[in-house]
Amino acid sequence: MDIQKLFKKISEAVIEMEDDLAVELCNKSLELLIPAEETIAEGLVSGMDIVGQLYEEQEYFLPEVLTCSDTLNIGLDILKPHIKTETVDNPIKVVIGVVEGDTHDIGKNLVKIMTESAGFEVHDLGRDVPLQDFIDVAEKVGANFICMSTLMTTTMTGMKTVIDMLKARDIREKYKVMIGGGPISQKFADDIGADAYTVGANEAVKRIKKMALVSVES
Structure with a gap:
């Protein structure tokens, strides 16, 4: 076939x-x-x-x-x-989870699988994640990326809250923030100041690799 x-x-x-x-x-x-x-x-x-x-x-x-x-x-x-996971020296570190108030984790799980198989070090916070946890874990593990998803319009604002909390702690520039999920759009990502928005798991891996490469070159 x-x-x-x-x-x-x-x-x-x-x-x-x-x-x-x-x-x-x-x-x-x-x-x-x-x-x-x-x-x-x-x-x-x-x-x-x-x-x-x-x-x-x-x-x-x-x-x-x-x-x-x-x-x-x-x-x-x-x-x-x-699955044959890639072995990478100094892997990209990703903190990922579904924002507080949402328990729909299908998309998040797909991104986790694809990023792990690409050799990323993935810290999966699960679903219905307290917003502060995204930052606390990112700080603890020395993450490069914070990835948040939601399938509900009522919890979208939590993504902006996380970004605002990063700014309040003066650590916004330490992390690339990527968001995704059914109700999310590029306009929403731009409005809240996220670094990237992706539709699917395959695109998410490509964008993380691209942004990581740009960070290294700069």
């Missing part, structure tokens, strides 16, 4: 919530010796990114998103034991 077609079918299995098909196709990718992280990124995560877009367009609602995430997790359970 053509690899790109296989990835497309895996993505469609996630979107269509077809658990058995996801199992069959993920096992097929392993039989073809396709790197697990590539199947996760190009198949499962790409499919979930589309689910996120469908949610934003109100074609899918939370029950559909959660069912799609179940299909995604079934595929991840098959592939994760086969």
